[in-house]
Amino acid sequence: MKLIASLFAALVLFASSSPAPAADKGTKPEAVAMVKKAVDAIKANGADKAYALFAKTDGGFRDRDLYVLVYDMSGTCLAHGANPKLVGKNNLEAQDADGVYYVKDRLALAKTNASFWQDYKYTDPVTKKIEPKSTYCEKLNQTIVCVGIYK
Template sequence: MKPSLSLCTLTISLAALCLPLAAHAQAKATAEEATAMVKKGVVALKAAGADKTKVYNEVTAKDPKWVDRDLYLVVYGLDGTVRAHGANAKQVGANLIDMLDIDGKPFVKERVELAKSKGTFWQDYKFTNPTTKKIEPKSMYCEKLDDMAVCAGIYK
């Protein structure tokens, strides 16, 4: 009876060890989730018509439909002004066109230029992850909508 008890104990112990790994695997958003969030944002902004304030406010207030773990929506005007930010409300209204990442990359300027030239794109840079508070490599998926870039990114 002891062998089956220890086998059972071993099985339970292994399962318990795997749970944190499974939870950790789900901690970071995926490229598919970022793409889906941007597409959902574009639909909401189109539906809002001329008054997009409600959508901007929901995003900035970290409404759960616009923020999920380390994934959040950001909306930039094509001049580099932040219209909504799901991780940092202090950036709303600020023109970040000259903002640089840790490597000196002018990522907002590049983002605006890519929105104007490509419309839909992925962009790589480094940014502070809101869940880890560490600067990490990030890939941002964006779609141009009228005079704005609607974006969400994943940390690598």
């Protein structure tokens, strides 16, 4: 009986120390849906009002690790739901932990695709760790509207 109680206690301890469930992270369908919602907000309210909503934690465009980012075709960040310090900065030369020029790559993909997925590494706003990221983007006029998921 003591052995069963010990095994049960070990199982409970193991279960409580395991990583957070996948439900705590955004999914590909949720990222696509948020991009479409963001594009609709830009079209309905204009860029300035929509970008202000993207920056607010309670603006309807933040969900767990999901947030909206918008770049223009020169590599300047127009909106960033997780890091407002990037707004207004040209990030064309930004590299991820593996040396990938992810903004340059994003611009190149946007020149030939109306929508696309892009993989690189970026700091997860929830865990604060550099994680593999897959970002869904749609081109809207001369901008790229994106939401990424952390793997």
